Amino acid sequence: MGNVILARMGEVTLKGLNRGNFETQLKHNLKWRLRGFGKLDIYQSQSRIWIEPKEEDNPNFADGEAAQDIMKAVTQVFGIVSVSFAVKFEGDFEVIRKEAVEYTRVLLQEHPEYKTFKVEARRGDKSFPMDSREISAEAGGDIIEAFPQLSAKMKDPDFILNIEVRDFNYVYSGKIMAHRGLPVGTAGKGMLLLSGGIDSPVAGYMMASRGMPLECVYFHSHPYTSDQAKDKVIELARIVSGFSGTLKLHIVNFTEIQLDMVRNSPQDMITITMRRVMLQIAERLAQQNNCKCLITGESLGQVASQTLEAINVTNEVVKMPILRPLIGLDKQDTCDISRRIGAFETSILPYEDCCTIFVAKHPKTHPTKDDVINAEKNINIPNMIELGLKDVETIVI
Ligand code: ATP
Ligand code: MG
Secondary structure, three states, X not given: OEEEEEEEEOHHHHOOOOHHHHHHHHHHHHHHHOHHHOOEEEEEEOOEEEEXXXXXXXXXXXXXXXXXXXXXXXXXXXXXXXXXXXXXXOOOHHHHHHHHHHXXXXXXXXXXXXXXXXXXXXXXXXXXXXXXXXXXXXXXXXXXXXXXXXXXXXXXOOEEEEEEEOOOEEXXXXXXXXXXXXXXXXXXXXXEEOOOOOHHHHHHHHHHOEOOOEEEEEEEOOOOOOHHHHHHHHHHHHHHHHHHOOOEEEEEEOHHHHHHHHHHOOHHHHHHHHHHHHHHHHHHHHHHOOOOEEEOOOOOOOOHHHOHHHHHHHHOOOOXXXXXXXXXXXXXXXXXXXXHOXXXXXXXXXXXXXXXXXXOOOOOOOOOHHHHHHHHOOOOHXXXXXXXXXXXXXXXX
């Protein structure tokens, strides 16, 4: 009857009374994420979601190879734990055993090195006259008969052939792991402070994985930071949006503000003063756009502005919660996630960041309240905030 994609749900299935809302959101997100892959039927049975083409000649379902792109898109939808490419058909056990052999024939063409296998059958339709053990044993016997080079192995076989008997029958082998999490849209929206570095895109990805839609704000100091630096941030926002769904990127012109600070703030406090103003501008943008929190890529102790003292004096200027999902992560772990989501290569492009241009050689690592008061005494902070909010470019990604 054709090829289909099987997507397994994860944490969503642990939800109690709300489960329906989570599932509806998940299917909605799948529909949106897969909108470029032709007309699709997306339906659910128990903890599985089946995706199949409405039109027979959809090239994305031609075979496992052709389905790679759509499968990858499915893995990026939070709420899905794993994905398989399956053949769907109708019929009794005589049909099933033939399909199992045929599926194995194609699989062995791609993987002539396979020598051992096992069959795992599941019976969703309990009225089916054989139980799952009988199905596995019979189909496994047929496969060995057809391909004498294969032998059955229960532990660590080269491949597992899955047979599912439900309202229809399905045969598939192998699965790719997805990004898990909860469907985006099941939590309130967050405003991510997105720089061109490694950390903030990962922070955005992590919060989106808990169901949070995102908007982003980037502080740009043209011409001290180049157009390439801005393009890099736009590209990172695009990568994050592959997981979070469509988002708005607000680009704040930060040049005047930064120059004012360089002139009027002690060298060793510029980073802190700058970050305090950034957060206040971000909070205002968040309020204007219905976001309920701010998100940063800070990690405790990673740089001078991320000591507990520095975090305290930057935290105190805003009322909204600031979520810092990387706070306890090792840099190596953050880099691993960055690679997994495809952001790393872009993040390490060598374009300067507005924070790296004016930073002091020896920033204060343990700023006190008095340090902050002193650092800001010659700066009109409310003016700086208004200045920042006056010149915002918003891009929909
Ligand atoms: P990243 O790798 O995300 O750039 P970092 O290790 O360079 O982080 P900092 O420069 O201290 O650390 O920045 C800490 C956080 O502040 C960033 O993760 C980001 O959330 C935010 N931030 C820093 N600079 C900017 C900027 N120019 N625009 C928007 N947010 C920024
Ligand atoms: Mg940075």
